[in-house]
Amino acid sequence: MTLSLLVFGSTGQVGVELRRLGGPDLAIESLDRAAADLADPEACAARVARTGADVVVNAAAYTAVDRAEGDEAAATVVNGAAPGAMARAAAARGIPFLHVSTDYVFDGGGARPWRETDPVAPLGAYGRSKLEGERRVAEAGGPHAVLRTAWVHAAHGSNFVRTMLRLGAERDALRIVDDQRGGPTAAADVAAALVAIARAFAEGRGVSGVFHYAGAPTVSWREFAEAIFERAHWLAPPRIEPIPSEAYPTPAPRPRNSALDCGRIGAAYGLRQPDWRCSLEAIMKELGEARDGVGA
Ligand SMILES: NC(=O)C1=CN([C@@H]2O[C@H](COP(=O)(O)OP(=O)(O)OC[C@H]3O[C@@H](n4cnc5c(N)ncnc54)[C@H](OP(=O)(O)O)[C@@H]3O)[C@@H](O)[C@H]2O)C=CC1
């Protein structure tokens, strides 16, 4: 059976990877900012209200963590009010609404991976705005899934992998935070999980709720940076100096422990934590081939 998705956020990391999954079994209509601006929640809701798609997926968000500190009202419209309005429109049609959220809803305390039942306490405006979205999506009352993921990266877009490769080419040494730990997650793996959940809903096997889904093993940003440079064969790797968070001040504090326990999504949907090292191989291959002009 062909599954049809209406996707908001076609130009983002997850949006691009969702489009790549389209094919005979998966029809994807995706909307960019010009087609659906989440700064206008009612316009987005109206778009949902007239869709013929089986499932709506929101991959759009205000993701500039530091910028959100000085722009919280706008971030909260995009990350809170808009998903809420879209989810209510989906609920009115009886179609499932899939939404993506973040590890930054947690305060980063403790050392064990966070469960969906653990208390949330965001440290900054981005996390607060995303939490608002989670709550409004649940309150809409329709079939829904909120996928909390972390440290999303891809061969395209704005992410830590591309930042490291850019800085690594410019400098001999990098100072990287070593006391924030999490699960790097490839956008392609997030997209595949969203499609699996959408298919489950279409087949009557959907389970509503919040689900954690992040890559394994858990590492620090410093360890992730080293793994990136190990695979960037075209670069002379920079020296990496491990630093504490205090040595890298940012407008928004980041959680120290943002590891996510992904047991619930395994039980509900049979989805296992992806090994980010395998996914990173594919991303580095894509970046290497782009450099070599393969496929250009
Ligand atoms: N990046 C990460 O590390 C993580 C992301 N997430 C969540 O995953 C989801 C996908 O993130 P990711 O793919 O990384 O996002 P990106 O930062 O790569 O892209 C954001 C997307 O949202 C769109 N967008 C932003 N503002 C608006 C707006 N006002 N109207 C319409 N579209 C808008 C952007 O469009 P444009 O190109 O026009 O700017 C772009 O398509 C988000 O919900 C995010 O919160 C969760 C954990 C980690």
Ligand SMILES: Cc1cn([C@H]2C[C@H](O)[C@@H](COP(=O)(O)OP(=O)(O)O[C@H]3O[C@@H](C)C(=O)[C@@H](O)[C@H]3O)O2)c(=O)[nH]c1=O
């Ligand atoms: C560039 C750089 C960053 N860092 C640190 C800062 C920060 O703690 C960490 C990662 O930097 P970033 O700016 O990529 O991180 P950030 O934008 O906070 O990434 C987050 O984005 C949002 C959207 C999410 O939802 C989160 O899951 C998470 O992926 O690395 C260094 O220590 N040295 C450096 O040279």
Ligand SMILES: [Mg+2]
């Ligand atoms: Mg960032």
